[in-house]
Amino acid sequence: xxxxxxxxxxxxxxxxxxxxxxxxxxxxxxxxxxxxxxxxxxxxxxxxxxxxxxxxxxxxxxxxxxxxxxxxxxxxxxxxxxxxxxxxxxxxxxxxxxxxxxxxxxxxxxxxxx
Amino acid sequence: xxxxxxxxxxxxxxxxxxxxxxxxxxxxxxxxxxxxxxxxxxxxxxxxxxxxxxxxxxxxxxxxxxxxxxxxxxxxxxxxxxxxxxxxxxxxxxxxxxxxxxxxxxxxxxxxxxxxx
Numbered sequence: 001x002x003x004x005x006x007x008x009x010x011x012x013x014x015x016x017x018x019x020x021x022x023x024x025x026x027x028x029x030x031x032x033x034x035x036x037x038x039x040x041x042x043x044x045x046x047x048x049x050x051x052x053x054x055x056x057x058x059x060x061x062x063x064x065x066x067x068x069x070x071x072x073x074x075x076x077x078x079x080x081x082x083x084x085x086x087x088x089x090x091x092x093x094x095x096x097x098x099x100x101x102x103x104x105x106x107x108x109x110x111x112x113x114x
Numbered sequence: 115x116x117x118x119x120x121x122x123x124x125x126x127x128x129x130x131x132x133x134x135x136x137x138x139x140x141x142x143x144x145x146x147x148x149x150x151x152x153x154x155x156x157x158x159x160x161x162x163x164x165x166x167x168x169x170x171x172x173x174x175x176x177x178x179x180x181x182x183x184x185x186x187x188x189x190x191x192x193x194x195x196x197x198x199x200x201x202x203x204x205x206x207x208x209x210x211x212x213x214x215x216x217x218x219x220x221x222x223x224x225x226x227x228x229x230x231x
Contacts, residue, residue: 045222
């Protein structure tokens with residue numbers, strides 16, 4: 001069975017600082033994708049960054065980067081130069097091709113402090 | 115390009131009533147999924163449709179049903195509403211047909227906030 005685990009229910013960070021959100025997963029698929037989604041108070045889920053398991057290079061999107069450790073099945077999100085607009089729930093997710101659904105973690109509520 | 119549109123944004127219903135929620139996916143997307151989001155249970159999968167066929171259904175009672183039309187628009191229906199059905203219902207659409215290992219990015223709507231009183 002495919003699982004995604006986020007062990008940090010809440011985190012806070014000072015504006016301009018760096019924060020890392022953790023995610024571990026388990027899957028039986030050979031190739032797979034991992035995603036980080038952001039859900040601000042407006043409720044719209046927005047894709048932050050994606051990582052393909054076969055790519056060894058960690059994905060980067062501006063201030064957002066991942067640390068993908070395939071052997072350890074770890075997929076953490078690093079936010080650099082945190083901004084007030086980064087305040088949101090962050091979900092780690094992986095599509096399960098066999099069941100046509102996304103497996104989501106329980107989310108980490110991030111608050112950026114001024 | 116228009117995003118995923120969910121209507122209505124907010125609903126207040128009474129126990130025992132039924133409700134229909136609508137989702138219009140991004141043009142060209144044929145896969146539509148529904149999720150229920152609550153503070154206690156997180157995001158729970160309801161069902162997924164592709165080309166008008168339900169390919170998977172989550173662990174929800176039969177009061178929850180859905181369908182997809184030929185234009186890929188989808189509706190979900192909840193009958194005999196219970197207080198516990200109060201939640202944010204999210205719809206997501208994607209382009210890929212869930213080929214193993216595919217880049218199946220989901221695009222989400224803003225959700226429908228259902229309150230059952």
